[in-house]
Amino acid sequence: MSDRYQEFASSPVGRILVKNLGLPRPTPLTRHVEGAPLVTGTVLVGGTGRLADTLPALLTGLDVHAVTEPPEDERLRGLVFDATGLTSSTQLGALRDFFAPRLRGLTTNPRVVVLGTPPDQVRGPERVAQRALEGFTRSLGKEIGQGGTVQLVQVAPGAEDKVASTLAFLLSPKSAYVSGQVVRIGTHGTSEVTVDQVADPDRPLAGKVALVTGASRGIGEAIARVLHRDGARVVGLDVPQAASELQSVMDELDGDWLVLDITAPDAPQRIAHELRERHGGVDVVVHNAGITRDKRLANMSEDRWDSVIAVNLTAPERITRELLDQGVLNAGGSIVGVASIAGIAGNVGQTNYAASKAGVIGLVDSLADEVAERGDAITINAVAPGFIITQMTAAVPFATREVGQRLNAMAQGGLPVDVAETIAWYAHPGSRAVNGNVVRVCGQMMLGA
Ligand SMILES: NC(=O)c1ccc[n+]([C@@H]2O[C@H](COP(=O)([O-])OP(=O)(O)OC[C@H]3O[C@@H](n4cnc5c(N)ncnc54)[C@H](O)[C@@H]3O)[C@@H](O)[C@H]2O)c1
Numbered sequence: 545m546s547d548r549y550q551e552f553a554s555s556p557v558g559r560i561l562v563k564n565l566g567l568p569r570p571t572p573l574t575r576h577v578e579g580a581p582l583v584t585g586t587v588l589v590g591g592t593g594r595l596a597d598t599l600p601a602l603l604t605g606l607d608v609h610a611v612t613e614p615p616e617d618e619r620l621r622g623l624v625f626d627a628t629g630l631t632s633s634t635q636l637g638a639l640r641d642f643f644a645p646r647l648r649g650l651t652t653n654p655r656v657v658v659l660g661t662p663p664d665q666v667r668g669p670e671r672v673a674q675r676a677l678e679g680f681t682r683s684l685g686k687e688i689g690q691g692g693t694v695q696l697v698q699v700a701p702g703a704e705d706k707v708a709s710t711l712a713f714l715l716s717p718k719s720a721y722v723s724g725q726v727v728r729i730g731t732h733g734t735s736e737v738t739v740d741q742v743a744d745p746d747r748p749l750a751g752k753v754a755l756v757t758g759a760s761r762g763i764g765e766a767i768a769r770v771l772h773r774d775g776a777r778v779v780g781l782d783v784p785q786a787a788s789e790l791q792s793v794m795d796e797l798d799g800d801w802l803v804l805d806i807t808a809p810d811a812p813q814r815i816a817h818e819l820r821e822r823h824g825g826v827d828v829v830v831h832n833a834g835i836t837r838d839k840r841l842a843n844m845s846e847d848r849w850d851s852v853i854a855v856n857l858t859a860p861e862r863i864t865r866e867l868l869d870q871g872v873l874n875a876g877g878s879i880v881g882v883a884s885i886a887g888i889a890g891n892v893g894q895t896n897y898a899a900s901k902a903g904v905i906g907l908v909d910s911l912a913d914e915v916a917e918r919g920d921a922i923t924i925n926a927v928a929p930g931f932i933i934t935q936m937t938a939a940v941p942f943a944t945r946e947v948g949q950r951l952n953a954m955a956q957g958g959l960p961v962d963v964a965e966t967i968a969w970y971a972h973p974g975s976r977a978v979n980g981n982v983v984r985v986c987g988q989m990m991l992g993a
Contacts, residue, residue, distance in 0.1 A: 547933065547949065550956050568955035571691035573720040574653045575961060578773060579746075582716045583608045585621030585651055590642045593628030594704050595659050606712050620646060622655035622715050627677055628699065630660075632669040639680055647688070654692040655715045656684060659707070662698040662731050674698075678726055685724035685988045686953050693723035700977075703730025709974030718965035721930075721958035724988035732912040732980040747775030748972050753823045755815070757781045757806055757863075758833030760790035762934040763882070766960030767830050770968050772797040776828060779819065781806070806833055806859035807851075812866035819867070825874045828971040829867060831860035831904070832882045836936065838893040849896045856900035861907055864924075868915070873922055878971040879915075881907055881926035882963070885984060888928055889991040901928070905982050912980030923979040925970045930986025931957040952987035 550570045553559065559569075576582075586609045589599045603610035603624070614620070625642050629635075639658075658681050663674045677696050685694035695714050699707055706729055713719050714727075744750055754771045758764035759780030768778045778799035782790040787803045794801040802818055804811055819826045834856045837848035860881060867873045886894050887901025908926045915922040931937060931948045937957070940948065949957040963985045969975060 547956055549946065549949070568950050570950075570954060570956035571652060571689070573691045573954065573956070574717045575720050575959070576717045576965065581607060582712055582718075583621060583655075585609070586611055586615060586618060587622035587624060587655075587715060588612070588614055588620050588646065589624045589626075591626035591629065591638065591659070593626040593630070593659070594661075594701070595628060595699065595707070596626040598704065599624060599626060602708055603711065603715075606708060606715075608715060614646065614649070619649055619651045620654070621651050622657070623650075624657045624659070624711070624715070626659045627674075628659055628661050630670075630673045630677075631666075633673050633676060636673060636676055636680075639677075643684070650688075650690065650692065652690045652692075653717065653720070654688065654690060655719075656681075656688065656692065656694040657711065657714050658694075658696050660696055660698050662700055662728055665700055665731070681726075682724045682988075688953075691720075691954060693719055695719075695723070696726045698726060698728045698731070700728070700730035703977050706730055706974075706977035709969060709972045710978060712974075713965070713969035713972075718969065720965075721954065721962035721987050722966060722983060722985050723953055725983050727978070727983060728981055730977040732916045744775070748974070749828070749968075750775035752776045752827035752971075753779060753819070753825065754828035754830065754971070755779045755781060755802075755819060755826050756830045756832055759801075760786040760793060762936060763929065763932060763960040763963050764830075764832040765793050766964040767832055767967055768793060768797060768799065770961065770964035771828060771830075771971065772799065774968050774971075776971075777823070779823065779826070781815070782833070806863065807854040811859065812863045815863055816866050816870045816872045820870070820872050825872050826867065827874050827877045828880070829864070829873065829878070830880045830882070830967055831863070833859070834882060834884075834900075836894070836897050838897065840893050841895045844896060852896040853900050853903075856897070857903040857907070860904065864907070864911065868922075875920040875922070876973060876976060877922045878975075879911070879922070879924040880967050880970050881905075881924070883926045883928040883982060885928055885930045885986050885989055885991060888984070889989075908980060908982060916979055921976040923970065923976060925978060925981045925983070927963055927966050927970075928982055928984040928986070929958065929963050930984060930989040932960055932963060932985070933957040934960055951991065952989040954987035956987065958985055958987055 754776040884901040
């Protein structure tokens with residue numbers, strides 16, 4: 545499914561028209577290509593704080609060309625600024641001093657990461673300064689243009705050595721449609737089992753089993769493909785009506801399939817049984833299956849309400865509970881919910897859907913501490929996609945779809961792979977301290993920002 549406006553805006557005639565009419569000019573986003581280096585170009589590191597000393601070596605370890613002095617005659621791919629040393633508002637000028645002179649010297653699709661401390665873990669003027677970083681990064685995300693992304697990564701004291709997988713994701717094209725986000729590392733307890741080094745960086749999920757619900761098409765299919773690329777054996781699940789599509793995707797990925805309706809009363813038990821008996825457990829669980837049944841609340845039938853809550857929220861709750869209680873989720877495992885921007889900002893005609901998706905965020909909140917306390921490095925996080933180009937959004941009327949696609953800092957819709965790459969970062973063995981996060985994959989949508 546293509547973005548016709550973006551194609552038109554990139555054509556010779558389109559470029560002139562778009563410029564003269566002051567229309568949005570989406571910059572084509574580069575995505576990760578299998579086998580390509582994670583980050584091409586040079587990343588400048590600056591700032592002072594808990595991470596500044598170790599950052600250059602950490603980035604070099606990721607095969608990123610990191611420098612502490614700006615090179616002459618070379619555009620920079622990325623800027624990483626350690627702001628954990630900012631303890632008062634009077635020091636915030638360091639942000640301007642570092643970033644302002646560099647912003648005109650960036651490549652297209654540049655990457656900016658500011659490292660901070662979770663404000664609730666410090667007091668007084670330091671908390672004020674650390675909270676200020678959020679406004680800074682979100683605004684720079686809206687200014688940077690050229691398909692660039694800007695994030696704030698809040699690193700809990702003691703989690704300084706657990707940032708590698710997150711920096712690798714945020715500096716690479718894998719995070720093409722993720723911008724203006726605040727990621728927290730180590731805030732929900734770090735766990736005993738931490739696997740920071742993986743044998744094969746290109747296949748970090750080798751030997752792992754991943755369950756993906758709703759895997760026959762759209763975002764679920766992309767998630768299955770990316771987790772397979774990263775080495776996982778994928779078990780795709782979908783409803784009986786989608787069995788043949790599911791089977792052909794899973795055949796291609798050398799995976800396994802499970803045909804059932806996740807709202808069936810015995811679905812959690814059947815899933816747990818299948819995963820235990822055929823695969824010896826599961827390492828990654830992605831609750832992707834979802835439906836919309838839009839109507840304004842005044843016209844909302846009981847059936848529309850109930851079916852959306854049942855598929856999008858109650859089923860993930862029940863399945864997660866069963867897998868945790870039965871010990872089917874292996875140590876170091878990841879649970880990932882698929883929420884939606886609608887669950888954050890709300891949407892006309894979607895009281896049922898938005899309630900279900902806000903509930904998915906509630907599921908993450910309610911379980912993040914519980915899984916951290918188990919001490920077996922299980923994590924739970926969610927993605928909240930914005931406008932992603934799939935069959936679900938193809939059904940949206942043309943005018944609404946056009947506006948929906950442009951209302952973000954990148955002036956374009958995202959692709960299913962953008963959601964999938966974010967999930968693969970959560971699932972990465974190096975992300976065991978990334979727990980309790982909700983990251984929007986929305987090109988920094990103006991709604992609910
Ligand atoms: N496309 C977007 O822009 C967007 C935005 C925000 C959130 N999301 C969420 O992302 C997820 C995937 O969306 P998509 O656009 O790929 O949708 P899609 O309709 O293309 O795919 C959803 C899949 O879930 C399966 N499914 C539905 N009910 C099921 C059930 N009871 N049991 C098992 N499987 C079931 C469907 O058969 C289908 O294969 C959903 O949770 C959706 O709410 C999508």
